[in-house]
Amino acid sequence: MSLTPYVYWAQRHHELYLRVELSDVQNPDITIADNVLHFKAQGHGAKGVNTYEFSLEFFEPVNNKFVQKLTQRQVGITVRKCKKDWWSRLTKQERKPVFVAPDFDRWLDESDAEMELRKKEEERITKIRTESKLREDPFLYLKRGYLFMYNLVQFLGFSWIFVNMTVRLFIFGQDSFYDTFNTMADMMYFCQILAFLEIVNPLIGWVRTAVKPALIQVLGRNFILFVIFGQLNEMQTKGVVFFVFYLWSSIEIIRYPFYMLACIDTDWKLLTWIRYTIWIPLYPLGTLAEAVSVIQAMPIFNETGIFSIRVFPFEFTISFSVFLNVYLVLTLFGVAINFRHMYKQRRRRLGSKKRKML
Ligand SMILES: CCCCCCCCCCCCC[C@@H](O)CC(=O)SCCNC(=O)CCNC(=O)[C@H](O)C(C)(C)COP(=O)(O)OP(=O)(O)OC[C@H]1O[C@@H](n2cnc3c(N)ncnc32)[C@H](O)[C@@H]1OP(=O)(O)O
Numbered sequence: 001m002s003l004t005p006y007v008y009w010a011q012r013h014h015e016l017y018l019r020v021e022l023s024d025v026q027n028p029d030i031t032i033a034d035n036v037l038h039f040k041a042q043g044h045g046a047k048g049v050n051t052y053e054f055s056l057e058f059f060e061p062v063n064n065k066f067v068q069k070l071t072q073r074q075v076g077i078t079v080r081k082c083k084k085d086w087w088s089r090l091t092k093q094e095r096k097p098v099f100v101a102p103d104f105d106r107w108l109d110e111s112d113a114e115m116e117l118r119k120k121e122e123e124r125i126t127k128i129r130t131e132s133k134l135r136e137d138p139f140l141y142l143k144r145g146y147l148f149m150y151n152l153v154q155f156l157g158f159s160w161i162f163v164n165m166t167v168r169l170f171i172f173g174q175d176s177f178y179d180t181f182n183t184m185a186d187m188m189y190f191c192q193i194l195a196f197l198e199i200v201n202p203l204i205g206w207v208r209t210a211v212k213p214a215l216i217q218v219l220g221r222n223f224i225l226f227v228i229f230g231q232l233n234e235m236q237t238k239g240v241v242f243f244v245f246y247l248w249s250s251i252e253i254i255r256y257p258f259y260m261l262a263c264i265d266t267d268w269k270l271l272t273w274i275r276y277t278i279w280i281p282l283y284p285l286g287t288l289a290e291a292v293s294v295i296q297a298m299p300i301f302n303e304t305g306i307f308s309i310r311v312f313p314f315e316f317t318i319s320f321s322v323f324l325n326v327y328l329v330l331t332l333f334g335v336a337i338n339f340r341h342m343y344k345q346r347r348r349r350l351g352s353k354k355r356k357m358l
Contacts, residue, residue, distance in 0.1 A: 005045045005052040008103035012113050013084045016062070019103050020075040021045065022052055028075055032064045035092075041075065054099060057092040060085060086110045126265050143206050148263040150197060155256035157191040162249040165242070177239035181229055184245055185236075191252075192218075192225050213341040216334040221248065223327070224290050228297045231306060240293045247286040254278060276346040283342070287335050294324050294331075 006021040020028075020039060028041035040053040061082040069076035081087075090100060108116065134140050161184050168176040168183070198214045201207045224244060229235050258275040261268060298321040301307065307320035 003045065003047050003050050003052045004054045004099040005039075005043070007054065007056075007097075007100050009090050009100060010103040010106035010108070011087055011090075012108070013086060013117055014081055016058075016079040016081065016087075016090070017103060017106050018077040018079065019106075020052075020077070022075055023073045024049075025070060025075050028068070028070070030066070030068055030075075030077065032062065032066055032079065035061055037066075037077070037079070039075075039077075043075075054097075056090065056097070056100070059087045059089055059092055086113070130265060144263045147201070147206065148260055150194070150201075151256045151259040151263065154191055154194060154252065155260065157187055157194075158249045158252035158256065161187050161191075161245060162253050165246055165249070174239075177242040178237045180242040180245055181236035185229070188225060188245060188248075189230075192222050195221070210341065213338050216338055220290070220331070220334055224293060227307075228293050232297055232300050232304075234300050235293065235297055238293070238296060240289055240296060243289040244286070244293060247282055247289055251279060251282050251286075272349060276342075276349050279342050283335070283339065287331065291328060291331060294328060297321075298324050 008019040008021065010017045018037075020041075022041060022043035022045045025041045025043035028039065028043075030041075031038050036055055036057045038053075038055050040051065042051050043049070045052050058079075063080040063082060065080070067078040069078075089096065091097060130140075137143075165176070165180065165184065168179070172179075195218050199211060199218055202209050202211045202214060229241060229244075235241070254271065254275050258271050261271065301320040301324065305317070305319070307323075308317045310317045
């Protein structure tokens, strides 16, 4: 009487995986003819060293060619289905042969396999897209390398600020508010000077986005940092600096990692969702904090006369606070433009997915 080895199986839409539990097999005799797989081999199985054999008639047509992989512990056989399909069972006969069992190491149900298939398809499309982009733009990798490094540096800078401020808040409580500028300004200057590249990048076409929102964002922030805080010692010890810096860095520790992933064609759904959602509370709060700092700076500019303009030949001066009033009005327009821009970006990145799901 012939002995039968244990056979474990799993499937994907295109393939079947059979694992024959026989060790030390040398030259197995495996064939597929008329949709029946015949296996015969000498090996070490449940009944010791012996000749083991089995035949399986497949549920649906398969390709006669197959791939076999011999290891010391088992024999692997990959069989291609003729038609991409999900089978309800392995064999034509309804009753499962006793020596066959599911291979739980490779087992997937249909929906998991579909997801795996979709992932593979997405990877294939991304690869084709990158190849065609590379054909159009031979400097693609150079640009991406530069952008990745830029985003990494900004991420590290803003993370340093965010973590430091958080730790100081826990240690010193409210007292940490008044020392924020003193401790964080150098790093903030560095990051915000570097941020001028965010105007240059779309200008030279290295990122596909509008220049105007970036211009408003960078000029607006740098005005607050370099003019309002940077020029007035009195402002540097005010609590509002804490809120401005904390709100700025909160968005940037999300935005820059998101861009870094974009540089390597990767998209983490949760990060994308946070990047295009968290601005909804942060932007108004940040704008409010900036507006408060401008309002607080007005009397200081009036008293000190810094940046005031003397009008000749008349004996009067125009205080810088007049410009600050104009700036506050400009802020309303600036914020409206950027809010609209961010709303559009959000719809483009998150909205279409929703439609697809419906
Ligand atoms: C003295 C004169 C002053 C004149 C100014 C007058 C008034 C100014 C008032 C302004 C008030 C500002 C208030 C503000 O400072 C308050 C705060 O910031 S509080 C904190 C919350 N803030 C935010 O959430 C805003 C954060 N900033 C931004 O999001 C950007 O700066 C912004 C320009 C607003 C939007 O960015 P972007 O246009 O780039 O949109 P996306 O992020 O969707 O990107 C579009 C595509 O480009 C790719 N991209 C962009 N940058 C990079 C990069 N560095 N590296 C790699 N790729 C990048 C991105 O991946 C997108 O690609 P795809 O289209 O494929 O998705």
